Amino acid sequence: MHPLKAKRIRAIVEAIRVDYPTVARELESIVSNATHPPHVRPPVPVQAALQDALRAVQDAVGNTVALAGGMAVIHWIDLRSSFDIDFVVAGSDLQKIQAAFPGGKLLDLIYTVQIDGADVDFLVPRQATPWTEEAIRNAQIETVMGINGVRVLTPEYLILYKFDAARSKDMDDIKGLLTLPGISAKAKALVQRFMPHELEDFNALALESEYGL
Helix, strand or coil: CCHHHHHHHHHHHHHHCCCCHHHHHHHHHHHHHHHCCCCCCCCCCCHHHHHHHHHHHHHHHCCCEEEEHHHHHHHHHCCCCCCCEEEEECHHHHHHHHHHCCCCEEECCEEEEEECCEEEEEECCCCCCCCHHHHHHCCEEEEECCEEEEEECCHHHHHHHHHHHCCHHHHHHHHHHCCCCCHHHHHHHHHHHHCHHHHHHHHHHHHHHHCCC
């Protein structure tokens, strides 16, 4: 999808978000899938490449990013496989990321680059995404794939990240994360603060999670 077309659709989304939240989310999903198609599943195991890339990011910019996406979901609930690495990064730190890992492409709101043979995406938040810096500050220090000291979005902030992406698999991830003890209440408080227009959908997903749907 051409960036200008994506920009126009997002403007429509913002205009109808309050009155038609479901339609808005569907449009966001269409734009997201069109501008950032899923990474092609590699023909061979990529665990070693993912470990090398994770270690490289940790060594270079580990204090300014937080692990998100599928790998973060796997860390908390081991729900599915992931063949790339996603990080959330504050907009002010993007130049530092690009300097540390040159040669990538800035596609809409994602700086995507290959690091040690693995696909790595750095999500740059939209101006209207006020929770990102708070989420990075509150990220939990974990050991991921044997790499120590990795900052990982906590499940409740990861749910916000997943709502922002709004793809079908993201909704499944949210339901999985909501099965963790105490996360539903924490996540609901964050949704009420930062995404009140998503509260109805959040409540529906929480109910589905509770009943295993």
